[in-house]
Amino acid sequence: MSKKLTAIIAGGGLGGLATAAALARTDWDVTVYERQSELRASGSGIYIWENGLKVLEALGAHDQAVEGAFRGTHFEQRDNRNQIIESAAIPADRRLITTERRQLLAALRDAALGAGVRIQTNAEVIGATPRGELQFASGETARADLAIGADGIWSKVRQALGLEQVHEQSLEGALRTMIPAREGDIPAADSSKYIENWNGTRRLLITPVNKNITYLALTCPHTDDKARNTVVDKKLWSADFPQWAHLIERIGPEVSWGVYSVIKCRAWSSGRTVILGDAAHAQPPNLGQGGGMAMQNGLALATVLQNVSTQQAIPDALEQWEHNERDIVEHCQKWSTLYGEVTFLPDDVRSMVIRNAMANPWVASQIFRAANHTPTGSERVPAAA
Ligand SMILES: Cc1cc2nc3c(=O)[nH]c(=O)nc-3n(C[C@H](O)[C@H](O)[C@H](O)COP(=O)(O)OP(=O)(O)OC[C@H]3O[C@@H](n4cnc5c(N)ncnc54)[C@H](O)[C@@H]3O)c2cc1C
Secondary structure, three states, X not given: OOOOOEEEEEOOOHHHHHHHHHHHHOOOEEEEXXXXXXXXXXXXXXXXXXXHHHHHHHHOOHHHHHOOOEEOOEEEEEOOOXXXXXXXXXXXXXXXXXXXXXXXXXXXXXXXXXXXXXXXOOOOEEEEEOOOEEEEOOOOEEEOOEEEEOOOOOOHHHHHHOOEEEEEEEEEEEEEEEEEOOOOOOOHHHOOEEEEEEEOOEEEEEEEOOOOEEEEEEEEEOOOOOOOOOOOOHHHHHHHOHHHHHHHOXXXXXXXXXXXXXXXXXXXXXXXXXXXXXXHHOOOXXXXXXXXXXXXXXXXXXXXXXXXXXXXXXXXXXXHHHHHHHHHHHHHHHHHHHHHHHHHOOHHHHHHHHHHHHHOHHHHHHHOHHHHOOXXXXXXXXXXX
């Protein structure tokens, strides 16, 4: 019997855990190194489109990730007069659910542990080499047949390998928070919708997560000092979105603020070390696909490596994986960035652009291309033993 190939992964986020679970299910020996003292999701709720749900199904993490989660039927944009700009129905075969990030992370963690993955916390990676090595702040080095950097936007693995080509930060950012949901918060006729409300360069996105929690994202340019205050100026936001003042009122004492990163790399691997997820291809959240792309790429990587039985064959397989997956990822990055551009248009022009864009079948197909994509390996990963 041939020896198991080994993989070491920097980062226990969505990308790292999905990759770990997928590799372990194809009989790799996998260890995840996470810098935090425990696996912890940053942020509040998360959108998972059809492609991401298919990955979760393939990893055996779907049911836990979506238990009690909200499944919307429409994605609606409204203007500064609370008039509907567009209300797009979400087809039944293109599911979109919203869940708590920590629930999704727990489902991926359990899938990984169930497949035999080891997870080591308090393990900060500070460097990597193309020889499948990760270097730690403790001074230690771990070696494996394959090393993976799934260590997010500020990836030390990407930096060590010199792969970065572009790292831009957006002019816009988001305050994200969860509030308790109450009966009647959203009028019954709108209760199965995701509602994106615009007013000038400010936006309030209302996302039911489950019957107890609603996720609010309040976005604005990073130069909008009043609106981006992490002690949310409820008066200001309620004046912009009076119809939702009862939700804004429920925001807690302090919330988190962050701008978005776009990362592009000249390659996703060097030798036997690879990067994926935000480390390789972070994108603005406008299409709700950054996490989906991270999980999808992890499964695709494990799928291409399924046919590899020697260390020597790994670099070619990594190139093949990048060749297969790069197009859909970059497409998604491009359209997510484009969507963000409407922030800076005058209200009436924005409404016209959104309406015309969504009525154009070609534009709509570009926006939903990732959601419609069947992730590599989503039907082929064998069930865990
Ligand atoms: C406002 C906002 C809203 C979003 N909404 C959505 C959405 O609705 N749907 C969606 O699909 N995506 C969304 N995204 C994108 C999504 O959050 C990311 O694409 C996703 O989290 C990427 O996963 P990752 O595992 O690559 O990175 P991360 O989630 O950043 O995980 C990286 C992990 O690595 C660890 N780490 C970092 N550095 C080190 C180190 N040096 N050593 C060891 N460990 C380390 C971190 O602690 C973390 O656990 C959103 C992003 C933003 C900013």
